[in-house]
Amino acid sequence: MTLNLFYFLSFLAVLSALMVVFSKNPVYSVLYLIITFFAIAGHYVLMKAEFLAVVHLIVYAGAIMVLFLYVIMLLNLNKETEPHKNNILKFAATICSGLLLIVLIGSLKGTELLGKGHISPNSTIGNVKNLGKVLFTDFLLPFEIASILLLAAMVGVVMLAKSEKKININE
Amino acid sequence: MIPIEYYLWLSAVLFSIGVLGVLYRRNAIIIFMCIELMLNAVNLVMVAFSNYLNDAAGQIFVFFIMAVAAAEVAVGLAILIMTYRNTKSTDINILNRLKW
Numbered sequence: 001m002t003l004n005l006f007y008f009l010s011f012l013a014v015l016s017a018l019m020v021v022f023s024k025n026p027v028y029s030v031l032y033l034i035i036t037f038f039a040i041a042g043h044y045v046l047m048k049a050e051f052l053a054v055v056h057l058i059v060y061a062g063a064i065m066v067l068f069l070y071v072i073m074l075l076n077l078n079k080e081t082e083p084h085k086n087n088i089l090k091f092a093a094t095i096c097s098g099l100l101l102i103v104l105i106g107s108l109k110g111t112e113l114l115g116k117g118h119i120s121p122n123s124t125i126g127n128v129k130n131l132g133k134v135l136f137t138d139f140l141l142p143f144e145i146a147s148i149l150l151l152a153a154m155v156g157v158v159m160l161a162k163s164e165k166k167i168n169i170n171e
Numbered sequence: 172m173i174p175i176e177y178y179l180w181l182s183a184v185l186f187s188i189g190v191l192g193v194l195y196r197r198n199a200i201i202i203f204m205c206i207e208l209m210l211n212a213v214n215l216v217m218v219a220f221s222n223y224l225n226d227a228a229g230q231i232f233v234f235f236i237m238a239v240a241a242a243e244v245a246v247g248l249a250i251l252i253m254t255y256r257n258t259k260s261t262d263i264n265i266l267n268r269l270k271w
Contacts, residue, residue: 001231006173007261009180017185017208022193026200033204040211043181052230056214059237064207064244072200075255088227093194101187108179117175117223125227126218134227135234146199146238155174160249163256 002121006046013039026077030068037061047119049126178219180197185212199251199261210240 016035023029037060044053124130135143185208192205214233221229251261258265 003173006177010177013181014184014188020201020204020208021188021195026198029201029204033207036208037211040215043178043215044218047178047218049218049222049230052218052233053236055237059241060207060211062237064241067244067248068200068204071252075252075261077198077200077261090195092189096194097187100190101183104183104187105180108176108183119173119175119178119219119222120225121172123222123225125225126230127219131208131227131230131234135231138228139231139235142235146235149242150238153245157245157249160246161252 002046006043009039009042009046012036013043025068026072030065030072033068034061034065037065044126047126048121048123051126051128051131175223179216182212182216182219183198185209185215191253196261199254199263201250202263207240207244210236250255 005116013036016039018030019032020029020036023032037056041053041056041061044050189212191207192208193202195250196205214236217229217233217236221227221233251264254266255261
């Protein structure tokens with residue numbers, strides 16, 4: 001049962017990830033990427049990481065993808081007339097990523113510990129209580145530094161995206 | 172009972188699709204989305220090993236990667252809007268002035 005669910009979610013994730021790359025319209029790419037993120041959240045639930053599944057949905061599907069869609073609508077890119085690379089470069093890109101996949105799978109097949117390992121279906125380390133305890137004891141300093149990072153990113157974004165010319169409203 | 176190597180293979184495939192997208196497309200927004208795809212492939216394998224080794228540190232790392240990814244996307248899209256304001260395009264081939 002869980003194995004069938006795993007196959008279904010993997011198929012959905014890989015198919016929609018391919019559609020992100022190959023769909024012509026950027027809006028469709030964003031929507032397919034949202035499907036991929038939902039499938040990955042399903043994988044997190046299968047691995048008993050419920051907290052991460054919820055955070056993943058909120059942060060990625062809720063915030064980051066809305067930001068992408070907003071920028072696409074703002075820049076008016078929702079048309080299918082964007083320039084494409086020529087066919088030789090596309091072929092080279094496909095060959096390169098295929099070779100990377102072969103190298104990754106070949107190196108993973110050479111490792112020894114992977115043959116016996118299983119995802120334990122009743123693990124309790126992924127619940128909110130346990131993760132919160134670890135986050136606020138062992139990882140307290142990185143947690144605070146992450147807040148500084150987000151503050152710096154916010155200030156930087158406002159500085160970057162600020163218009164240099166004064167906008168005349170009456171025009 | 173899902174073997175952990177299935178997750179490694181799925182994550183390798185997703186990472187390769189992300190690399191394919193970065194190399195294949197010319198639209199900078201699609202390239203950003205493919206970078207997100209690669210980050211998520213790494214997150215997936217981290218959660219799988221966190222479950223397998225019964226160690227919560229992997230899931231905390233995934234949490235921090237999500238925070239860094241959110242900051243990265245915000246800054247990257249701001250840079251993209253700025254370049255669009257100057258060049259009226261998100262084509263990365265226009266931005267080749269730093270090439271040797």
